[in-house]
Amino acid sequence: MSDAIAEAVAEALGVGAVSCDAVGGGCxxxxxxVGLADxxxxxxxxxxxxxxGVLEAEADGLRELGEVSARLGAGDRIATPGVLHAGANLLVLEWLELGGPRVGDATWGRRLAAFHRASAAGSHAGYGADQDRPLGATPQDNRRLHDWPTFWRDRRLVPMLDALGAAGRGGGLVDRGRRLAERIPEILGGADETPCLLHGDLWSSNLxxxxxxxxxxxxxxxxxSREAEFGMTRMFGGFGPAFEAAYREAWPLPDPDGFDRRVGVYELHHHLNHLLLFGEGYRAGCERRMARLLRG
Structure with missing residues (x-):
């Protein structure tokens, strides 16, 4: 048993800990x-x-997702683990016993569409969030803006290029990325700009x-923009054609002819982040996607 974690959980919850086993928890x-005495x-x-504020911001994000889902009928919800404690260095969540029947791609597509639509029904103060929340270990600037292409360029693409340059992993890729940044208003101009709450890191290991x-x-x-969610779902695969087909059926997307190119911008962001975090194995994929976007 990891004494440090068990003791921290026991102190946070006011209940003794009787077991503590390492599990997967991201990178x-x-x-x-942790097993508790109760x-x-x-x-x-x-x-x-x-x-x-990193773990507190994650906790608040889980609560936000849960609040939107709670407005949906039982057949449309996506559950989140309940937050039991959030502190500077420790986050304690309800334990989810994952398993049982697999949720099909079509169900995920329909429920994601229902979630996005429900979140769009509320009032919004612009694109972004009230807290900065990292993507993996990469800081993200969530200060709000009222124009979606400007938000993506100034809060996502350009900071990522700056981080790659500062880490010595940029080279010509950063220069080409700055040319792409100049074209973001043109490329994202046909996006559905309905403000929706996004999961933000939607891939199979987080589902x-x-x-x-x-x-x-x-x-x-x-x-x-809800279209940004598809950047991560496409990066690693794991979702079949039924996922996007069911999403579109539940809540159609505008300008379908430009959809793939816009999602290419969002997918590139995640590839650049992986190049920043994990190194040169992701460079070739970044180069291919950057070249395709600049050609288009």
Whole structure:
């Protein structure tokens, strides 16, 4: 048992810990399943070197996702783990016993569309969020703007290029990225700019099922164009054609002819982030996608 994590959880919840086992928790945090003296099990994420407010911001993001989902009928919801404690270095969540029947791609597509549509029904103060939330270990500037292409250029693409340059991983890719940045208003001009709450890091390792019902976790939420969500779903695959087909059927997207190019911009962002975090294995993919966007 990891004494440090078990003791931190026990202190945070006021209940003794009787077991602590390491589990997968992403690339930047130490994650554990902790058994409590009262019979519960909880998920604990420990980030000793977390920046100010990182884990609290993750907790708030989970609550935001949960609040939107709660407005939906049972057949449209995507569940999130409940937040039990959020502190500077420790996040404790309800334990989800993942497994059971797999949630099909069409179900994920329909429920994501329902979630986006429900979130769009609220009032919004612009694209972004009230808190900065990292994407993996990469800081993200969520200060709000009222124009979507400007938000993507100034809060996503350009800061990513700056980070790559500062890390010595840019080279000609950064120069080409700055040319692409000049064209972002043109490329994203046909996007659906309805402000929606996005999960922000939507790929298969951040999704699961409990008893055949979909759940998601480890988000980086902000308000944006719903099309940006597809950048990550396309990056690693894992979703078949039924996913996007069901989404479009539930809530059609405008300007379908320009959709793939716009999603290419969003997918490039995640490839650039992986180049920044994990190194040269992602460079070739970044180069191909950058060249395709500049040619288009």
């Amino acid at each position: 930047v945090a130490e994650a554990s399943r 019979g519960r099990r909880v998920f604990a994420k420990r980030l000793p070197d977390a920046g100010a 699961g099922s409990v008893g055949g019902e979909p759940v998601w976790f480890d988000p980086s939420p902000y308000t944006g």
